[in-house]
Amino acid sequence: MSLAQQVASVQARIAAAARQAGRDPEEITLVAATKTQTSDTIRAAIAAGITVCGENRVQEMSAHLDDDAYAGARLHFIGHLQTNKVRQVVGRVDLIESVSSLRLLEAIEAQAAKLDLVQDILLEVNIGGEASKSGLxxxxxxxxxxxxxxRPHIRLRGLMAIPPAASIAGGNRKFFAQMRQLFVDIRTLLTDNKSDIDCLSMGMSGDFEDAVQEGATLVRVGTALFGPRPPVRTAQNEGQ
Known part of the structure; x- marks a missing residue:
């Protein structure tokens, strides 16, 4: 299928999963995970109906921003963010989805204060308690x-999670359900900010339909849109 057909297919699957759960498909936003994609591919995805792009790597994101590749779409940072890269991200993206520590939160607050802006964020939750993953x-x-x-220069919009890899279909639904309950609990806890907390980002190419049925408002999809990613180039083979 062409990229436009892939985008339409994923959007149709999201809509079907939403209706099956008694939800309005308009409640769910497809975030195109554009890691390793070219600027031309990103532009084609936006032309095909993508309204939000998600980047994992600061260097790639900066290059695409310089190339104006995201024109017509919003931009989320969805990868692990190091504190020394915060100044390259704050104020340049609509939403940082992966705030995983107090140190990172404070670095974002400090940079946003310098720029005199309010940065939207999600808190990343390590819902499976995996030692290999970041998150609260x-x-x-x-x-x-x-x-x-x-924090005066941060607006908390909700939560994000990457559950453990599932070995069977539907294997992540329990984690998605736990995230939905935690999301509800946070909204209940922060009554003054309840209207701001409207994002629950969970689900990727292999499980986004389950995530939608359990309450996701954002799904981050890469492979189902763009196909398998090319192997990551190492410093050694880059010189060859």
């Missing part, structure tokens, strides 16, 4: 949400 443990999240909500 569920028990830590309410306190971090309070801290984020109290």
């Amino acid at each position: 443990l569920p028990a830590e999240t309410p306190q971090m949400a309070r801290l984020a909500a109290g």
